[in-house]
Amino acid sequence: MMSGDSEVIIKVKGVNKYFSTSSGILEVLKNVNLEVRRKSFLTFIGPSGCGKSTLLSMIGGLVRPSDGEIYIENIKAEGPRPDKIAMVFQDPALLPWRTVMGNVEFGLEIRGIPKKERRDIAQKYIDLVGLSKFEDYFPTQLSGGMRQRVAIARALAVEPEILLMDEPFANLDEQSRLLLGIDLVRIWQRTGKTIVFVTHSIQEAALLSTEIALFTRRPGTIKEVVKIDTGHPRSIEDDNVVKLRKYVWDKLREEIVSR
Ligand SMILES: Nc1ncnc2c1ncn2[C@@H]1O[C@H](COP(=O)(O)OP(=O)(O)O)[C@@H](O)[C@H]1O
Ligand SMILES: [Mg+2]
Structure with a gap:
C-alpha cells in the first residue's frame, strides 16, 4: 500500500480558508482539491495573493484550513509533521x-x-x-x-519525505536561479523526494515540474493541473518547454487581466 510512484502522498480535500482582518473576512482559498503523487515535482503558479503560500503552509501543518481536510500519507494533518515534511522559504x-x-x-x-x-x-x-x-x-x-x-x-x-518550497529562488539573480533549478532537479531525482514548489516564474515552472497547478485569482482555487511528460533535464529552448510556457501564460493571463 505504501509503495508505487503513482501513490497519492498529499491529498487536499474541499479546503476553504478565510482570514479575519481589520476590514472584515478575507476569503483566500475556495474549494481547493488536489492530489500530489509520491515523487512528483508539483509547482503552484498563480496570481499574487491567490493563496499559494497559505495552501503550502496548510500542507506543512503550520496553518489550519477553515473547512476541508488535508491528508499526508492518508493521515489527517493536524499540525506540523517534522518527521515527514521540511520547508524551504525565500529567506x-x-x-x-x-x-x-x-x-x-x-x-x-x-x-x-x-x-x-x-x-x-x-x-x-x-x-x-x-x-x-x-x-x-x-x-x-x-x-x-x-x-x-x-x-x-x-x-x-x-x-523528510516531502519538501515544500515557497519561492526559494525569488531573491536570486537569473543565472544563479537557473543553475540552482538544474541542481534541484538533480537532487530531486537522486533523493526521490516529493516536492511542492511555489514560483512566480513560468519558465522555472516549465523547466522543473512534473505537474503545474494553476491557480485562479483570490479566492484561489486550482483551475487546472497540467501534467508534463517531458523528461529532465530540460532546456529553455526545447519545443515542449516553449509550448508549455505559452500555455501556462495564456491561462494565467485570464486570471490577471480584469474579466
Ligand atoms: N495570517 C494572515 N492573516 C490575514 N491575511 C492573511 C494571512 N496570511 C495571508 N493573508 C492574506 O491572504 C492572501 C493570500 O496570501 P498568500 O497565501 O501569501 O498568497 P500568495 O502566496 O499566493 O501570494 C493575501 O491577501 C494575504 O494578505
Ligand atoms: Mg506567497
Missing part, C-alpha cells in the same frame, strides 16, 4: 553564528543524533547541494545562491 534564515556544517547539522542536533552520525549525514547533503569545501564558511561569507543551497541541505538532512 534561507540561516543561523549566522554557525558554519555551513553547523547549520546543516542543526536539525539533527535537535533530534539528538550523535555527533559522528550527524556529521556524516550533514556532509552527504552538503556534497549533494554542491557545497563541498565550504563546510567551515559562515553564512555572511556565502552568495545568496550558496545560502539557499545550505537551506536545501538543512531541509534534506532530516530526511
Whole structure:
C-alpha cells in the first residue's frame, strides 16, 4: 500500500480558508482539491495573493484550513509533521553564528543524533547541494545562491519525505536561479523526494515540474493541473518547454487581466 510512484502522498480535500482582518473576512482559498503523487515535482503558479503560500503552509501543518481536510500519507494533518515534511522559504534564515556544517547539522542536533552520525549525514547533503569545501564558511561569507543551497541541505538532512518550497529562488539573480533549478532537479531525482514548489516564474515552472497547478485569482482555487511528460533535464529552448510556457501564460493571463 505504501509503495508505487503513482501513490497519492498529499491529498487536499474541499479546503476553504478565510482570514479575519481589520476590514472584515478575507476569503483566500475556495474549494481547493488536489492530489500530489509520491515523487512528483508539483509547482503552484498563480496570481499574487491567490493563496499559494497559505495552501503550502496548510500542507506543512503550520496553518489550519477553515473547512476541508488535508491528508499526508492518508493521515489527517493536524499540525506540523517534522518527521515527514521540511520547508524551504525565500529567506534561507540561516543561523549566522554557525558554519555551513553547523547549520546543516542543526536539525539533527535537535533530534539528538550523535555527533559522528550527524556529521556524516550533514556532509552527504552538503556534497549533494554542491557545497563541498565550504563546510567551515559562515553564512555572511556565502552568495545568496550558496545560502539557499545550505537551506536545501538543512531541509534534506532530516530526511523528510516531502519538501515544500515557497519561492526559494525569488531573491536570486537569473543565472544563479537557473543553475540552482538544474541542481534541484538533480537532487530531486537522486533523493526521490516529493516536492511542492511555489514560483512566480513560468519558465522555472516549465523547466522543473512534473505537474503545474494553476491557480485562479483570490479566492484561489486550482483551475487546472497540467501534467508534463517531458523528461529532465530540460532546456529553455526545447519545443515542449516553449509550448508549455505559452500555455501556462495564456491561462494565467485570464486570471490577471480584469474579466
Ligand atoms: N495570517 C494572515 N492573516 C490575514 N491575511 C492573511 C494571512 N496570511 C495571508 N493573508 C492574506 O491572504 C492572501 C493570500 O496570501 P498568500 O497565501 O501569501 O498568497 P500568495 O502566496 O499566493 O501570494 C493575501 O491577501 C494575504 O494578505
Ligand atoms: Mg506567497
